[in-house]
Amino acid sequence: MQKRTIxxxxxxxxxxGYSQTLSVQQASARGSAxxxxxxxQLNVTQFPAVRTQRSILGxxxxxxxxxxxxxxxxxLNEAGQLIAYADLSRDKTxxxxxxxxxxxxxxxxxxxMENLVSKVAPPSGLFRSSLKRVGQVGGAPPLIRFTxxxxxxxxxxxxxxxxxxxxxxxxxxxxxxxxxxGWTYEKPNIKISxxxxxxxxxxxxxxxxxxxxxxxxxxxxxxxxxxxxxxxNRAKTMRLCYYVASQQGTVVVDSVTGKVVAKGAAEKHPx
Amino acid sequence: xxxxxxxxxxxxxxxxxxxxxxIVAAALSQSAGGGGGGTTGGGTTGGxxxxxxxxxxxxxxxxxxxxxxNCRVSGSAQIGDxxxxxxxxxxxxxxxEFYCDPxxxxxxxxxxxxxxxxxxxxxxxxxxxxxxxxxxxxxxxxQTKTVGPVYVRNKLIMFEHPDLHTASNGNGTVSxxxxxxxxxxxxxxxxxxxxxxFSEMNGANAVFTSTHGNPAPFHIAGDGTxxxxxxxxxNRMSHIGSxxxxxxxxxxxxxxxxxxxxxxxxxxxxxxxxxxxxMQWGGVWMENQAMMAYTCFVPISEADDxxxxxxxxLAAGYxxxxxxxxxxxxxxxxxxLLHKWDTYSPGPPPTPWQDMEPGDLALFYDPTEGGxxxxxxxxxxxxxxxxxxxx
Numbered sequence: 001m002q003k004r005t006i007x008x009x010x011x012x013x014x015x016x017g018y019s020q021t022l023s024v025q026q027a028s029a030r031g032s033a034x035x036x037x038x039x040x041q042l043n044v045t046q047f048p049a050v051r052t053q054r055s056i057l058g059x060x061x062x063x064x065x066x067x068x069x070x071x072x073x074x075x076l077n078e079a080g081q082l083i084a085y086a087d088l089s090r091d092k093t094x095x096x097x098x099x100x101x102x103x104x105x106x107x108x109x110x111x112x113m114e115n116l117v118s119k120v121a122p123p124s125g126l127f128r129s130s131l132k133r134v135g136q137v138g139g140a141p142p143l144i145r146f147t148x149x150x151x152x153x154x155x156x157x158x159x160x161x162x163x164x165x166x167x168x169x170x171x172x173x174x175x176x177x178x179x180x181x182g183w184t185y186e187k188p189n190i191k192i193s194x195x196x197x198x199x200x201x202x203x204x205x206x207x208x209x210x211x212x213x214x215x216x217x218x219x220x221x222x223x224x225x226x227x228x229x230x231x232x233n234r235a236k237t238m239r240l241c242y243y244v245a246s247q248q249g250t251v252v253v254d255s256v257t258g259k260v261v262a263k264g265a266a267e268k269h270p271x
Numbered sequence: 272x273x274x275x276x277x278x279x280x281x282x283x284x285x286x287x288x289x290x291x292x293x294i295v296a297a298a299l300s301q302s303a304g305g306g307g308g309g310t311t312g313g314g315t316t317g318g319x320x321x322x323x324x325x326x327x328x329x330x331x332x333x334x335x336x337x338x339x340x341n342c343r344v345s346g347s348a349q350i351g352d353x354x355x356x357x358x359x360x361x362x363x364x365x366x367x368e369f370y371c372d373p374x375x376x377x378x379x380x381x382x383x384x385x386x387x388x389x390x391x392x393x394x395x396x397x398x399x400x401x402x403x404x405x406x407x408x409x410x411x412x413x414q415t416k417t418v419g420p421v422y423v424r425n426k427l428i429m430f431e432h433p434d435l436h437t438a439s440n441g442n443g444t445v446s447x448x449x450x451x452x453x454x455x456x457x458x459x460x461x462x463x464x465x466x467x468x469f470s471e472m473n474g475a476n477a478v479f480t481s482t483h484g485n486p487a488p489f490h491i492a493g494d495g496t497x498x499x500x501x502x503x504x505x506n507r508m509s510h511i512g513s514x515x516x517x518x519x520x521x522x523x524x525x526x527x528x529x530x531x532x533x534x535x536x537x538x539x540x541x542x543x544x545x546x547x548x549x550m551q552w553g554g555v556w557m558e559n560q561a562m563m564a565y566t567c568f569v570p571i572s573e574a575d576d577x578x579x580x581x582x583x584x585l586a587a588g589y590x591x592x593x594x595x596x597x598x599x600x601x602x603x604x605x606x607x608l609l610h611k612w613d614t615y616s617p618g619p620p621p622t623p624w625q626d627m628e629p630g631d632l633a634l635f636y637d638p639t640e641g642g643x644x645x646x647x648x649x650x651x652x653x654x655x656x657x658x659x660x661x662x
Contacts, residue, residue: 056601057576057608070655073596083604086596088654090641132630137566138539139592139636145629158626159606164599166629176596176629178603212620220607238606245623249570250610264570264624265438266533266612 021078024049027065030080035072037119038085038174042072049076059221077181082120085177091141100170106131109144112172113165123161123181125150133169142169150217152185152238157217160185160238183236185217192258194242201244201251204260208246216243218252218261226259324348324404324416328384337391337400338424338476338516338523341559341650343552344402345386346416352408353379359387360403362394366661373409389661390649391423396455398423424523426475427454430468432482432493434571436460441481441531441574448582449477452647463493469506474522477646478544479582481574484532484565488540500540507546515551524550527591527646528562529581531574533615536564536633555637558652561591561644562635568612570624576609577632585646588657591634592642599629 022030027049035042049065064083065076071089076082103109110128126148134143148163149156160183166175192200198211217238220229232239241261242253249265327333328347344366346359358368367385371377385404394400399420406414427449429442436442442458449456457471472478484490489497512521528544535541542548545560563581580601584594602609609627636642641654648657 054597054601056605057579059605059608061604068593068654068656070653073593073654075600084596084600086599088592088596088641090643091638134630137630138536138562138633139638139640139642140634141638143630147628159603162603162606164603164629176599178600178629180603180606183606210621212623214623218607221605222607233607243623245621247621250624262607262610264572264610266568266570266615266624 022065022076022080024051024065027051027076027080028067031065031067031074031076034076034082034120035074035085038116038177040072040085040087040174042067042069042074057221058223081179081181082177083179083181085174087173087175091139102170102172103144109167110146113144113146113167116167116174117163117165117177117179120177120179122148122163122179125152126161126163127151134166140175143167143175144169150185152217153188153240155188155215155217155240157185157238158219160217160219160236183238186232186237186239188240188255190215190240190255192242192253192255196258197242197244197253197255200253200258200260201242201246201263204251204263205246205249205265208248211244211246213242213244213253215240215255217241218243220252220261222262225261226254226257228257228259229254229261322349322351324350324406324414326402326404326416326418328386332518333402333418333421334517335421335519336424336517336523337421339526339559339650340390340392340645340648341526341550342389342391342517343386344389345384346402346404347382347384348404348406348414349382350406350408350411350414351381352411353381354383354406355379355409356405356407357383357385358405359385360405361389362398362400363403379409387661388649390645390647392425392453392647393660394423395453396423396425423453424474424476425454427456427477427479428471428475429456429458429479430463430471430482430493431458431460431480431574432491433461434483435481435531435574438571439573439575441479441578444575444578445479445529445582448579448586449646452586454646459493461493465492465496465498465502468492468498469502469510472506472525472544473510476523476526478525478528479531479578480528481531481578484530484535486534486537488535488538490530490532490535500543503541504543504546507544511547515547515549518551519547524560526560527585527644529578530562530564531569531577532565533568534566536566536635539635542635555640557637557640559640559644559650560636561642563591563595564633564635565611565631566633567627567631568615570610573609580609581632588645588648590642590654591636591644592654595632595634595642598632602627603629 049067053063054061067074073086075084129147129149132145143166146165150161162180164178194213197213218241219233219238240255244251251263252261326346328345355373356370358365366387371379401417401419403417429445431442442460482490489499510522511519516524525544542562610624611627612624
């Protein structure tokens with residue numbers, strides 16, 4: 001049996017497939033355990049985890065396990081770590097729409113959320129970035145949204161390793177939790193000045209006079225991004241770039257090479 | 272069978288005569304429409320239940336159209352004969368059936384009702400759908416009845432302001448995702464005006480609109496004319512006509528709208544596109560209806576990417592709520608994928624864009640309905656993965 005297992009494993013590697021860290025059954029059990037720790041009743045025995053892979057905008061994502069029982073959606077990476085949870089259930093009691101507010105103080109809200117998230121092995125090195133109290137938007141109940149982000153080498157980062165969570169304002173029940181993991185941040189190696197970055201931006205979006213540049217870690221998942229950024233992205237590494245902003249748009253400029261990583265013009269509010 | 276006959280032994284001489292009298296009496300009591308004409312009621316107020324095969328069940332009226340993924344069909348039968356088998360078919364495909372072993376323990380019923388919910392985009396737009404009920408009686412064999420046709424109406428409209436159409440062509444992306452899904456499609460990325468917009472919406476049940484928006488709220492047509500939520504309401508009232516879907520005099524309801532425009536999701540005002548919000552059978556508010564819009568400034572160059580994520584999942588049969596969640600997972604797990612501005616201050620200093628975040632794409636639905644709207648595969652009133660074209 002042992003010899004057969006080794007041969008099968010080698011065959012899988014030879015075919016270019018990776019070895020699965022968890023089996024589907026293990027993923028189901030792990031998902032159930034994680035759900036319980038978050039205070040969620042997830043029936044994974046009837047809705048077993050499905051190992052799947054998603055391509056978004058032509059970008060192949062890493063495989064993951066998904067459990068969806070109609071009321072809860074959960075995703076685990078191949079190592080069994082939680083990467084996403086969302087409450088899909090119908091709000092039969094409408095408890096979220098009462099005037100109750102369990103967390104009048106921001107600190108109590110932060111502590112409640114951090115206590116929940118601590119149970120699912122979050123990435124380290126994240127700092128409190130934002131807390132937003134959101135009234136009823138669409139079908140969602142009133143929520144408190146949190147974001148925790150890294151500060152690599154003291155600079156802001158556009159995610160990568162991130163916690164984005166939302167709890168119901170009335171009772172603290174988890175509404176959604178998304179966790180980004182496994183990213184690293186390249187040591188700063190700035191070779192382009194802010195002034196140079198602004199000139200590059202004005203060439204990329206001509207006709208705009210006033211630019212303002214700030215440094216931030218970022219990446220691009222698109223194959224048409226500069227080759228260095230694409231290579232770093234595939235290694236889940238972010239580079240420090242200039243976010244050069246004007247009244248009409250933003251141009252992201254690589255602080256090492258000066259190449260344009262991304263650019264975009266905003267819609268303007270019509271009058 | 273043996274059990275059945277044993278019970279009848281004391282009446283063995285008179286039973287056949289009694290049975291014949293019963294059948295004749297029931298046939299005579301059947302009103303002109305009660306034989307399952309299907310389009311008019313008959314024999315429904317007092318007295319015995321209508322006799323024969325009735326489509327819809329209980330001799331209710333047929334809907335005026337089949338549109339969307341929450342279409343309902345039913346049939347009932349009482350044929351004066353114990354029933355061993357019955358099935359309900361749409362254009363010859365069985366969507367519900369019943370079987371009773373005539374020699375088994377189960378007592379054969381004297382009446383049966385069948386029904387299902389289905390996705391009308393199983394067929395191309397405009398298809399004539401006939402509804403058939405086959406019933407096999409123990410003594411008299413097969414009886415069958417067909418009614419209809421009822422016509423399928425599924426239409427997707429895509430309107431994009433020229434600025435966005437040039438920068439990213441969201442229409443083209445939505446069209447690609449929904450090709451082969453049996454929706455008729457109309458696309459306009461030019462200088463369309465509100466009149467053209469609402470004229471094409473009359474008869475559509477899925478809408479993609481990509482344009483400049485304002486949190487007032489309003490958005491503009493291709494020619495720059497402002498379109499307000501009240502315009503949606505007045506036009507949809509006109510489109511729907513009298514009555515409640517799917518028995519109204521006019522067009523089907525809009526099941527889903529994706530509005531890619533700055534800040535048009537700050538309030539729920541644009542759900543007026545979903546008027547009259549209810550189905551005739553009296554379910555929850557906004558049953559199988561939902562609307563997506565944004566609570567931020569959006570880049571004109573990313574309408575196609577947003578559309579690809581959302582319409583890709585919807586076309587695969589996922590619900591609106593599931594598509595929203597998958598969108599949020601995608602934007603967190605893939606930094607640099609989509610962008611937005613929370614505020615668009617002219618400065619100084621001007622605000623740079625940032626990655627889109629959970630909460631930026633708002634989904635409008637009834638919380639007790641759960642956001643379970645589907646444009647493809649049958650509506651299940653839950654957010655489970657797609658299950659097929661009928662329940």
